[in-house]
Amino acid sequence: MQDLLTSVPILKHADALLERYDVLISDVWGVVHDGLWALEPACAVLTAFRERGGAVVLLSNAPGPSQHVASVLDAKRVPRGAWDRLVTSGDVTRSLIAESHHSRVYHIGWQSDRALFAGLDVELVDEAQADLVVATELNDYRNETPEQYRPLLSRFAEQGLPFICGNPDLVVHVGEDLLPCAGSLAMIYEELGGSVAWAGKPYRPAYELALAAAAELRGGRSVESSKVLVIGDAVRTDLAGARLMGFDSLFIAGGIHRDETMRGGEVDPVGLAKVLDGLPVQPVAAMAALA
Structure with a gap:
């Protein structure tokens, strides 16, 4: 357990970490919005990443086709400037x-x-x-x-x-x-x-669609695995999918695992260790929320 406590950094700010990557494949529900409204700090991070020349592909297990889900994101006030492409389970x-x-x-x-x-x-x-x-x-x-x-x-x-x-x-x-x-x-x-x-995360077809979208954004140039970061709040889908594809991952502890990983609005190292215990590949970092 102690190894987990020391090997997964708990970050307050994502900026320095994100500088290592060219492409972000981000979960939507629990990262970009909470099911009701956009999470503004997360949207600001993604917008800034794009402005620095990075590509953001939102990969969602939402069952609707991407055109429909895009309109849902608009209604939840997720700015279009926060993402380049959207791939959904509905597409798969x-x-x-x-x-x-x-x-x-x-x-x-x-x-x-x-x-x-x-x-x-x-x-x-x-x-x-x-x-x-x-x-x-x-x-x-x-x-x-x-x-x-x-x-x-x-x-x-x-x-x-x-x-x-x-x-x-x-x-x-x-x-x-x-x-x-x-x-x-x-x-x-x-x-x-x-x-x-x-049809969706953590299975390969969903990530292959996301990678194809990222390559298109980069003028057809393929994306090195080491330059892709998966951001998500679910161990079973987001972290497992990143591991399957050989990508690094950033774990958002304040999402669906928050009852286990959060205490008083902060990431609880002991709870985090329990949730991540036994994973063959650990995320490169954890955060309460993308900020």
């Missing part, structure tokens, strides 16, 4: 649906998420007609639990239907509330023996 989901060659989709999620299917050669159908399940959220994540979906998921698993998880997050903070995401449904589906395609 659309690719997976097209590659699946299935056309009758049973959708689990909000009605507004159905923009995801626009322009695809699919039909949204009821349970009896489906040959593919796509989950973007729970239908009502404030009033439902993932376990309530077990009977439905069990019937789909018995039929051997493929399942695309359009948001691999298990939970998300909305203000002070911790609410379930589609990843929690996908975990149940795998437990039932079903086959799941995960």
Whole structure:
């Protein structure tokens, strides 16, 4: 435990760290906004990084296509000057649906998420007609639990239907509330023996889209792994994805792990060590919030 306490610096300011990188791949929910409004210090950091010539790619497990999520960021007052490109789980989901060659989709999620299917050669159908399940959220994540979906998921698993998880997050903070995401449904589906395609972090397809966006911003020049920093608040997705790709990571302790890592508004070294304990690769630093 002591090694963890001394090996992961806890920073107040990110400026000196960010000077080492050309590209930032940043999580959105929990880093750039809190589910309700933009986190202004974080947006200022990203804006300054871009003004110095760096590229910022926002990589989100939001299930909507990037055009839709961009408008959501606008509504939350995230300035366009804080980012160059946006890649979402919705973008990856659309690719997976097209590659699946299935056309009758049973959708689990909000009605507004159905923009995801626009322009695809699919039909949204009821349970009896489906040959593919796509989950973007729970239908009502404030009033439902993932376990309530077990009977439905069990019937789909018995039929051997493929399942695309359009948001691999298990939970998300909305203000002070911790609410379930589609990843929690996908975990149940795998437990039932079903086959799941995960559309987003920490899986490689999402990062490959982000890298392609970064290369485009750099005039087609590829990006060295040592010059990419992943910023995120989730051990299971952000830190794991960075490790998979060979990128450095900056852990935002005040996000979804804040009940474990924060005390009195400050990062608690003991709590931080517990959350990071056992990781094969540690983040290069931790912060309460990007600032």
